[in-house]
Amino acid sequence: MQISDFKTWAVRAAEWAADYRRTLRDRPVRPNLAFGAIAARLPARAPEKPEPMETIVRDFEDLIVPGMTHWQHPRFFAYFPANAAPAAVVAEILISSMAAQCMLWQTSPAATELEITVVGWLRDALGLPDGFAGVLQDSASTATLAAVLTMRERALAFTGNRTGLAGRPAVRVYCSDQVHSSIDKACWIAGVGEDNLVKLPGRGPSKGLDADELDAAIRADRAAGHLPAGVIACVGGTSVGASDDVAAVVRVARAHGLFVHVDAAWAGSAMICPEFRGLWAGAEDADSIVVNPHKWLGAPFECAAHFIRDPESHVRTLAIQPEYLKTYGETRIVNFSEWSVPLGRRFRSLKLWFLLRAYGLEGLRTMIRNHVAWARDLAETIRASEGFELVTEPVLSLFAFRWTPPGATDLDAANIQLVEAVNRDGRVYVTQTRHDGRIAIRIQFGAFEMTEGDAREGWRVIREVAAGLEGG
């Protein structure tokens, strides 16, 4: 394809995208496929000769789209949302068209300056103090890795990058057993090691860290000659929304001089609504916080906002300046690649800018408030429904329930069977989790285009499928 045909195909793609979004509600949320079914229909080798765009786009529609799980579907209730609000998708087209590498200020000055600006907007919207600077990372996983590297380097007086960790006391990191797997992975990659990630049991209904147990674990490690480095607080855990008392975690960590990173990848978006901020009270005193606008808020993946209290320690940990990356004559410059693990960076701030302007904070708050209200309503309906029980109370728009058909001997098996049957049906997509040792069905509302009707329809489908299983 030549640049002269670019407009034709870009318009075709935009028309397809608009139709796709308009008809999404009528498609199955998830396809029913066996592994390998799609690959079997694709040629084994790349073509030697150019193929016409007409053929490529037709194959996209025929072979690929039917094999996709539709994350923008209004009845996508599985995992967490991965919203891509239409206005932010338009920004993505512009970003891809320019395809700028935004690693340094001078490699795209407007990208860096817009990033400083919109991350500041978001920080204020979330109710965080001005003391936080911020950067848009690709994912919460890399933000957490950057935070773990920084806590490690602080504990080692910034010598770990140079000397490695061999022969040093064990660097220890603390969290609850409810944290996301990205915390484990960050500790693997940072050389901390799984054995030095101290996971304490999540206690009480919110499954949070117990401050006294945290304090005791740190003291015991010090006494054993280890090197406590930091604590990772969980706000809105992936399974059932487990949340630590961040203020208490910060208090204990401060008393021992430890760094605190808060993982609020999903729940953080809801903090644009002041009434939900109790969930992370104390986050304002943390050292580092990650919130994914690419989950609930509506920025297309990837867009992870990483708020940092002391960028100096992060830069000291992550910046490498070979000659070809130096910018002479400017001392106050921010080069965001020095705040992250990868060097290369996309122009992420543009999509956040489009998102925040096109919907306004009021529009985004309304979406989130609706999801939370509909989840609370459905949880009450389920609590009152015969044959079902509520397993966890809603944390924002996430809760878990269980099917309890009369006479069932193995409830775990019955609930897995129900999840599979519902997902085969295709009108709704849900996932299961294990809570206190038993299988439960997990529901979250978060799709940008979801309506209250989708919540009702979703529940109707689940009951209908369950009744079918009981009957058959």
Ligand SMILES: *Cc1c(COP(=O)(O)O)cnc(C)c1O
């Ligand atoms: C989704 C999620 C992550 C991982 O996010 P990525 O941006 O995909 O790396 C980490 N922690 C929590 C609590 C999450 O919900």
